[in-house]
Amino acid sequence: MYKHTMVGVVTVCAAALLAPAVGTSSAATASAAPAAHQQRADPVLVDCLWHPEVRPADFVLACGDGNSRLTSLHWTNWSADSATATGFNVVNDCKPYCAAGKFHSYPVVVRLDTPQPWKKHPQLRHYSEISLTYTAGRPDEFAHVVTYPLWN
Known part of the structure; x- marks a missing residue:
């Protein structure tokens, strides 16, 4: 028992x-x-440290050396398909070489496009393309509009 x-x-x-x-x-x-x-409805922007960001105020474009970044971002749209902001692209002229170069600030309109599942977190979508439209001046040899793929 x-x-x-x-x-x-x-x-x-x-x-x-x-x-x-x-x-x-x-x-x-x-x-x-x-x-x-x-x-899943609202895509994220993946930063250099693999953190998902929504409407960041700043964003580093050149993760390896930090010689190109976006600052003072003011987001006017953040949707399931695209995002738009105004701000500044701060770029090192690397003259005579990058360590001795000077940073210059150019006003830009930023557009994020092409949301896709993020490989690190497939339940999240991330913007996979960024376009910068220079509105007043631009770095030497840059087009008026430049488009870059974003890391996954």
């Missing part, structure tokens, strides 16, 4: 311990679903 009582006690204790975990798991899944759905 002692053996059956002990098995019963262990079974009841195990069930009691598992019930909150199962309930918590279900609740967590239910509450996370809307957030995950929202994240």
Whole structure:
């Protein structure tokens, strides 16, 4: 009889311990679903450190050396298809070489396009293309509009 009582006690204790975990798991899944759905609807911009950003004020374009970055970004649109901002592209002229070069600031209109699933987090979409339109001056040898692929 002692053996059956002990098995019963262990079974009841195990069930009691598992019930909150199962309930918590279900609740967590239910509450996370809307957030995950929202994240999929609005793409992110992936920075140099592989962090997802939404409407960042600054963004480094040249991750290796930091010689080109976007600053003072003011976002006028951030949607499922594209995003648009105004700001400045701060670029090192690298004359006579990059370590001795000077940074120059050029006003730009920034456009993010072509959302795709992010390889690191496939549940998130990220913008995979960025275009800069220079509105007053631009770096030597740059076109009026330049388009770059963004990292995945």
